[in-house]
Amino acid sequence: MLALAYFPLYYDLGRHPIQLWDESRQAVNAVEMLRSGNWLVTHFEGQPDLWNTKPPLLIWLQALSLYFFGFSELAVRLPTALATGGTILIVYFFAARTLRRPLVGFLAGLVLVTSLGYVRLHVARTGDYDALLTFFQTLLWSSLYRYLVAGRKREAALLAVAITGAILTKGVAGVLGLPALFVYVLYRRRLGWLLRQPSFYMAAGSTVLIVAGYYGLREWAAAGYWAAVQQNELGGRFDTVLSGHQHPSDYYILAMQELRFTPWHWVLLPTLVLAWSQSRRPLQHAVVLLALFSIVWLVVISNAQTKLEWYDAPVYPALSLLVGLGLWWLGRAVVLTYFATPHSKWLGASALLIFVFYAPYQRVLEQIREYRYSDYGLGPNARIGSYLRQLHHDQPLADSLQVLYPGGYDARLTYYQLTSTQRFQKHVTIISPGAQKTLRPRQVVVVCDPNEALRLDSLYQTVPLHSAENCNTLLILRSR
Template sequence: MKTSVVHYSRYLLLFGIILLPLFGKLETVPIRVWDEARQAINAYEMSKNHNFLVTYFEGQPDMWNTKPPFLIWLQVVFMKVFGVSVLAVRLPSAIAAFLTCVLLLFFSERYLKSFWFGFIAVLLLVCAQGYVHYHATRTGDYDALLTLFTTAGNLFFFLHCESKKTKYLYLFFAATALGVLTKSVSGLLFLPALAIYAFYSKQFLPLIRNKHFYVGLTGCLLAVLGYYGLREVYNPGYLEAVYQNELGGRYLTAIEGHTGGFWFYYDDLINYRFPEFYLFIPCGVVIGLASKEGPFRKMAAFSFLATLTFFLIISTGKTKLPWYDVPLFPFYALLSAITLYCFFTILKKSTLITSLFQWNPLPFLLLFLLFINPYKRMKDKVMNPVEASSDVELYEMGYYLKDAVKGKHPTQDRFFVFEGYNPHNNFYIHMLKERGVTTGLKEWSSLAEGDKITTYQKTIQQHIEENYHTTRMEEAGNIVTYEIQQRKH
């Protein structure tokens, strides 16, 4: 009985540790303008028009965001459950991150026969600045969900190569299909590594001779090509837009000025995204490949190959964005965990300590000392987020509208006037309308006497003050609410 309690308490400890970084205060930071707001509007419009094949933006088929809609479907489901809200937009990413942690633990226990290796790998993952971050687990973007499916696909493929069990092969194809239906070609970027590993492990010929390989491949192709084909039928021009946005156009040229050198992702990794632990990655590769234990050696070889191949692919692409490396973080965690687990095991086997005490605290003390500061920084980042100075003005209206949804600002019978691309603000206006508030957007060229107008942009405020007699009803920082009296002559 005592052993059983200890056994389950360690799972509760781990899940308690990861819940705060992954789920804590998901709604605190306003909707991000790139690209979360786009997905939020896509999901909102899908929930209204019930077109589950074609994503819409501002009433038109979205030909800029051409990703398949698996994430959007999940957001729509959560909107039906929780209402139109920031939580509904972000929960799929948070849950995907949680399931990725569960997957790492499952893999560690099933293949490596070690709970504590999985414990360490999960801690490394949830303390990674680049993983628990915007455009990953903390926002309603594709990358956390993509990472769940690419990680699952890779590990299931590896487990099939090791065990020859058919179920892992089918799970690999299912995860691959879901990865593509989440973020298009990004779901396929690990495939070269898997092909190389199949040759390396002498599993390539058995694989292509296996009838289940072709059954799984057929199912995967039917799901993916079926979606793309149907979307093109109902949304002509879609495939051309996909090519320009996601394939040759994005990889061969820098889209929207997102440039960077070959070492873009390496510099980002060591300076911000994994700064406390990045040196453990090469150490883990060396220790793992030198290990006398076959499972650790094979896992290290596979993880290193997957990491290196994916890293080279995104590094040679012309378009560089910080979140393109998010699918690498579970493998960074596995490789780094090899190093830490090596020291953990050495301390755990110390006979001197066990002769003096009933239990050996040293390995756990090591983990505490290594993770206490990174975890505290992650807790502060999640619970007390601070906008970058360059983003304060950009998201000022977002904070205002977030408070307005909570009733902290009067918005009944008031209209909002924005200039330019504002889906991050428009989503909150949809939220207000869903809560029965009479509000909406107005063009600044069609203001009328008696209108109550809220805006944050100086150009619009200047236009209103130069062309209308007004009363200022409310001021909150740069945000001003006017009541239009009459037009100046």
């Protein structure tokens, strides 16, 4: 399973450049944290970051990764890579050890890595919050299931780790899974038992202490943080539409049906029906837990005014496990019905596996290959990061660059400006179109926008030094 998961999760993971908006913002936070030594207050362009108000667990991990492995796209995404691998393992071992169905874990893992809603930019393929949040949410529901069965202190400790890690990863989003788990506890009639467990109170108390301690220290270190959290997380995204991200209430369900969880969504209803025909209660309880978690999470995010396409990421491991159970029940029925001998059963099962997974697996690999050449809908400057990397390889002596940028917010350029000196041995200066007239002879200019290239050509005589993708490096000779 891990070998098959490698290509969807890790192939070309460091190839595509740092992405605009969240990934680049976090990358800048991590670089500035590493250089300033301030591990409590995240900074952006030298100022406390009150736009990105999420707690810094991901930033801490990225800063450590950059420290040990150097400034690269892969280092920024290493925490995501660890989180996706950990999520796959939790799903597998939950099926194999808790439900005693290893094949279900294998099938569920393959469903997860062939789900385009999970193996995509902003989740499993970039250094964003959602893969790490998904890991902790998966650890949360799997640990609760085992805790209600066995009542071990180890599972209570894992519950504390899961909810604390989820909150320190993405703030308020870290608690969105709790209503479903509360309903599940009521369904299992274990609320009274739970409230009598000292280990439960120790887990809850440690979580409250750590989370409250962080928010209190953060506000003490840089006043205004808590007000920004209230504005951005405790009401803003749920009650109002931010940045034009408004969609109808069925946005996530339709997206999963049309692309993000196809064709696996067809197996969900048969799984729920087959679950009630099983004699093993643990399997039925697991189905209820997985279904409750997925439904409640989708209901909550569907009722928020701001809807972003990656908000549904935490439901995919639970849905994949449901599909894994359904495929196992359906596949077993087919094999037992149409294949008589043990040898033919193995052949039949293998043929079914290839038939079911070949097209989804091929589709997710095609999506990854498309990332190599895509501008991600961001225009001609989208691949400036990969171009700077190639320019360093082809023109190592060009050590001072003026990068033309049309203006506006772009944390990608901030990240590459901060890291190019150490990574590429190049000093990068970002200049706006209005400053083109200030260029001097013998300066080296990088331009990716064809309109800006034409304007530059109208102002100066230039000599081309390098060209790749849609970017050009030019040497300024003299004014026209």
